[in-house]
Amino acid sequence: MTAAQKAAYGDRLQATANQWLPMVRRMRPDHTWNDIARILKQRGLDWTPERLLRAVKWMVAEGMADAALLKKIPTPPSERPADDACSGNSFLQPGAHAAEDRAPAGAAP
Numbered sequence: 001m002t003a004a005q006k007a008a009y010g011d012r013l014q015a016t017a018n019q020w021l022p023m024v025r026r027m028r029p030d031h032t033w034n035d036i037a038r039i040l041k042q043r044g045l046d047w048t049p050e051r052l053l054r055a056v057k058w059m060v061a062e063g064m065a066d067a068a069l070l071k072k073i074p075t076p077p078s079e080r081p082a083d084d085a086c087s088g089n090s091f092l093q094p095g096a097h098a099a100e101d102r103a104p105a106g107a108a109p
Contacts, residue, residue, distance in 0.1 A: 010062065013055050020045055021065065024056060029071040 001009075020040055027036050033049035040047045047055075059065035 010058065013058060014064070017059065017064070020047065020052070020055075021059065024052070024069060025065075028056075028069040029073050032073060 023040060023043075024036055027039070033053050037047045037049045037052050040052070056065060056069050060067050060070060
């Protein structure tokens, strides 16, 4: 992309930011880019998730938006990996260690 193309892209984003950026600020990082693009389309704005993400990245790089908008969405508790108590290591006796925690055979304790 040439400098003139980058400048024109930035001008277009800045000219329309008041239409879409407030919604992004309200919804990120709690909602996906797909969700936000769908809401914006319902309001008559033509955004794809990819174009929206690219636009927000540009705004952040130029200091016109907060980098927190680019954070990954939090994983719901039901989708988080289980802790050791539920991950198959519950058969270990108290004080026992998983195989990766033990010293190699023949090594001093």
